Amino acid sequence: MAIDHLLAVVAVSDLQSSREWYSVLFGRQPDNDPMPTLTEWQVVPQGWLQVFYDRSAPARACSILRSTISMRTLPACRAEGCNPKTWSRPARACGCRP
DSSP states (O other), rough: OOOOOEEEEEEESSSSHHHHHHHHTTTTTEEEEEEEEEEEEEEETTTEEEEEEOOTTTTTOOOEEEEOOOTTTTHHHHTOOOOEEEHHHHSSSEEOOO
């Protein structure tokens, strides 16, 4: 089976503040707002992050966004509230939560 598209889904109890937070993280507004309870960003050509409202959502969620972060962009990542962690060299991950 070949996988040609991937969606990561994060349930949140406050869609508006999460939308704002992810907009800062990605440096842009969502690519799509298909319904009042869902907003999404295309983060790579065949990969999307969906953030949806669920009033019973736990206070914490986990999504993993992997990126190569250079030493020049590392301070900007930290300034936005990310906690960078080294997974492998030269790749680094920025593990963030709204």
